[in-house]
Amino acid sequence: MSSVKESARAAASVAGKSGDTILSVNDIVVEFPRGGKSGFRAINGVSFDLRQGETLGLVGESGSGKSMTALSLLSIVPLPGRIIQGSISLRGERIDNLPVNELRKIRGKRIGMVFQDPMTGLNPVRSIGGQLTESVLRHQNVTKAEAEEIAFKALDDVGIPSARDRLKGYPHELSGGLRQRVMIALALINHPDVIIADEATTSLDATIQAQILDVFRVRLSKATLIMITHDLGVAAEICDRIAVMYAGRIVELGTISEVLTNPKHPYTVGLLSAVPRFDVRRPKLVPIPGTPPTAEDIVRGCPFAPRCRHAQSKCEERPPLEIVDGRQVACWFPRGSNAA
Amino acid sequence: MTDLAKDAKPVAAATPPGATVRASTAAADVQTIPVWQNISNVLGRRLIELLVLLVFVSSTLFFLLRFTGDPAAVLAGETGDQEQLELIRKQYGLDKPLPVQYGIFLIKMVQLDFGKSFANAQDALGLVFERLPTSFTLVLIAFTANLCTSIPMGAWLGSRPDKTGRKLASTFVFVAQGIPGYITGLLLIQLFAVELRWLPSIGNQGPQSWIMPAITLASFQAPQVIRVISANVAEAMREDYIRTARANGAGFSTLLWRHALKNAMLGATALIGAQVSFLLGGSVITEVIFAWPGLGRLLVTSVQTLDFPVVQAAVFMIAVFVYLAIMITDFVFLLIDPRLRRQRA
Ligand SMILES: Nc1ncnc2c1ncn2[C@@H]1O[C@H](COP(=O)(O)OP(=O)(O)O)[C@@H](O)[C@H]1O
Ligand code: SF4
Numbered sequence: 001m002s003s004v005k006e007s008a009r010a011a012a013s014v015a016g017k018s019g020d021t022i023l024s025v026n027d028i029v030v031e032f033p034r035g036g037k038s039g040f041r042a043i044n045g046v047s048f049d050l051r052q053g054e055t056l057g058l059v060g061e062s063g064s065g066k067s068m069t070a071l072s073l074l075s076i077v078p079l080p081g082r083i084i085q086g087s088i089s090l091r092g093e094r095i096d097n098l099p100v101n102e103l104r105k106i107r108g109k110r111i112g113m114v115f116q117d118p119m120t121g122l123n124p125v126r127s128i129g130g131q132l133t134e135s136v137l138r139h140q141n142v143t144k145a146e147a148e149e150i151a152f153k154a155l156d157d158v159g160i161p162s163a164r165d166r167l168k169g170y171p172h173e174l175s176g177g178l179r180q181r182v183m184i185a186l187a188l189i190n191h192p193d194v195i196i197a198d199e200a201t202t203s204l205d206a207t208i209q210a211q212i213l214d215v216f217r218v219r220l221s222k223a224t225l226i227m228i229t230h231d232l233g234v235a236a237e238i239c240d241r242i243a244v245m246y247a248g249r250i251v252e253l254g255t256i257s258e259v260l261t262n263p264k265h266p267y268t269v270g271l272l273s274a275v276p277r278f279d280v281r282r283p284k285l286v287p288i289p290g291t292p293p294t295a296e297d298i299v300r301g302c303p304f305a306p307r308c309r310h311a312q313s314k315c316e317e318r319p320p321l322e323i324v325d326g327r328q329v330a331c332w333f334p335r336g337s338n339a340a
Numbered sequence: 341m342t343d344l345a346k347d348a349k350p351v352a353a354a355t356p357p358g359a360t361v362r363a364s365t366a367a368a369d370v371q372t373i374p375v376w377q378n379i380s381n382v383l384g385r386r387l388i389e390l391l392v393l394l395v396f397v398s399s400t401l402f403f404l405l406r407f408t409g410d411p412a413a414v415l416a417g418e419t420g421d422q423e424q425l426e427l428i429r430k431q432y433g434l435d436k437p438l439p440v441q442y443g444i445f446l447i448k449m450v451q452l453d454f455g456k457s458f459a460n461a462q463d464a465l466g467l468v469f470e471r472l473p474t475s476f477t478l479v480l481i482a483f484t485a486n487l488c489t490s491i492p493m494g495a496w497l498g499s500r501p502d503k504t505g506r507k508l509a510s511t512f513v514f515v516a517q518g519i520p521g522y523i524t525g526l527l528l529i530q531l532f533a534v535e536l537r538w539l540p541s542i543g544n545q546g547p548q549s550w551i552m553p554a555i556t557l558a559s560f561q562a563p564q565v566i567r568v569i570s571a572n573v574a575e576a577m578r579e580d581y582i583r584t585a586r587a588n589g590a591g592f593s594t595l596l597w598r599h600a601l602k603n604a605m606l607g608a609t610a611l612i613g614a615q616v617s618f619l620l621g622g623s624v625i626t627e628v629i630f631a632w633p634g635l636g637r638l639l640v641t642s643v644q645t646l647d648f649p650v651v652q653a654a655v656f657m658i659a660v661f662v663y664l665a666i667m668i669t670d671f672v673f674l675l676i677d678p679r680l681r682r683q684r685a
């Protein structure tokens with residue numbers, strides 16, 4: 001049996017989309033210690049590659065480890081959590097084991113992140129311009145005046161009206177949609193290699209969601225992007241590839257059309273069938289019956305087994321992420337044409 | 341594409357790329373007016389409030405004093421007979437009916453004339469002003485000492501409250517908060533004035549004599565502020581905007597000093613304002629312990645001797661200063677928190 005890493009690399013070459021690998025995540029585990037006992041694994045062996053210019057969707061139920069994956073890329077997993085295993089490489093350089101001073105040069109400079117809640121994500125007592133220029137001055141060798149000009153351009157670029165005046169303004173003066181644009185501007189301001197958007201539209205209402213998605217579509221069409229979302233509709237619209245997460249692991253990863261039209265993992269199948277078909281509005285991920293396991297349940301074996309209709313005795317062994325029909329699936333009995 | 345993917349399209353089609361990237365401005369288009377304009381607005385309102393407050397406090401005090409005792413008896417002393425009393429009452433206008441006395445009092449108060457001290461016939465307000473520099477020296481030093489210890493200490497404790505050393509320090513601060521100021525004062529006197537003879541124990545004899553009273557005052561005010569700041573810093577450090585700043589490469593000190601502390605100070609400002617008001621009101625016990633010739637002690641003596649004019653003048657000035665402290669607290673709030681500033685549509 002090939003290791004997870006090898007199969008991930010193999011899949012990357014099979015999928016055959018040109019473009020260099022920018023970010024390579026190998027088998028990372030994030031653990032939260034629980035006094036005495038073995039720790040709680042918020043993510044448990046996540047691997048994927050991200051290529052220049054592509055948008056990778058990360059979907060899965062709440063608690064499946066999407067945010068933790070994103071945070072671990074920047075090594076900002078909340079304490080006392082830690083990355084205890086695996087490696088992350090950005091353009092071929094390890095970035096998971098850097099000293100904190102080096103890490104800080106990557107955060108917001110080479111990897112930019114947009115968080116879910118724009119209402120709480122900006123400092124309420126500091127001006128918008130101040131928060132933007134702080135990041136510019138940290139990462140770019142420019143004067144204060146130049147930094148302000150860069151901040152103005154960044155706001156203007158993401159479609160904030162009268163951006164010049166907004167620099168002096170404060171977050172509470174802006175609506176949720178505009179604040180999220182500020183968050184996007186902040187993530188983009190130093191032209192990072194990779195942008196991560198963690199449920200960037202989830203907390204906004206439908207019209208504003210569409211507007212923010214447009215920012216991603218138009219402004220970030222060429223960016224290398226990880227788009228975390230609850231929303232398969234959003235993923236379908238924006239992503240080139242999609243990774244489905246379950247209980248801290250990726251269970252299926254492939255191009256958006258492959259995965260959505262022909263899901264192989266029983267969990268993905270369940271997710272897609274749980275989506276109401278005739279709803280024109282973007283369908284949200286509706287959890288399939290049963291509850292996702294907590295770390296306690298996953299001693300070994302397939303974490304999905306308790307909810308899986310196809311579980312067999314073999315499933316007591318952990319299925320590796322392997323290539324099936326040009327995409328990766330972690331299941332002993334993948335669905336579809338050549339399933340067992 | 342699945343049905344799902346197709347279903348998702350119409351929404352997108354309704355918003356052609358490019359055209360909608362510019363956000364509608366209708367949702368929120370408020371702008372905060374400059375902070376100085378806010379301050380001048382507040383100032384006007386506050387001054388009127390102050391006038392009302394002064395009339396109210398002085399009137400209440402006027403009547404309370406009239407019911408507590410007869411200053412003529414005090415002035416006449418043990419040996420004074422009825423005739424002397426009458427004479428004294430006439431001399432100080434205490435023989436007139438109460439409403440008339442009150443009317444005269446109000447008219448004079450408007451002219452800042454509180455009359456002469458019963459005790460030594462000096463101008464009452466003048467006596468109060470004499471004490472102000474001494475009192476303010478103490479207030480200023482105690483206030484500075486308080487902030488200079490409690491802000492860094494609170495930030496340090498709150499930034500990583502889980503560390504062992506800080507847990508210990510927090511416990512210490514908690515205990516210190518419970519120690520009354522007069523205990524600290526007496527201990528300081530015992531140690532530095534009696535045993536070591538480093539510092540003078542009574543009166544205002546220059547900078548050396550400021551140290552112990554100031555420490556005494558700061559020692560029971562600072563722990564309160566430290567606890568509030570550290571709790572607020574700890575809370576602020578868990579906020580989303582800290583995570584955002586961290587994701588943009590901010591180091592620990594930037595997170596703490598630039599992002600968390602300003603938010604934490606919001607919660608501490610009201611407490612610090614109240615503490616300053618308390619100091620201005622004359623820290624009576626401390627002034628008594630150190631025989632400090634401040635406003636607090638003047639107030640105590642003049643109440644004891646029923647020296648009405650001095651009591652009235654002292655309370656009047658204290659009310660003014662307390663009110664100024666409240667006003668300044670308001671401005672500090674406005675400076676720290678833009679959300680409190682008024683907005684124009
Ligand atoms: N600060 C934390 N301490 C301990 N466990 C956490 C913490 N944050 C998240 N978790 C756990 O990690 C798992 C993954 O969470 P998360 O990545 O936020 O999920 P998602 O973003 O997919 O909803 C969840 O089981 C969650 O309970
Ligand atoms: S490995 Fe077994 S239990 Fe797990 S998803 Fe596949 S069939 Fe279901």
Ligand SMILES: [Mg+2]
Binds near residue numbers: 068
């Ligand atoms: Mg999440």
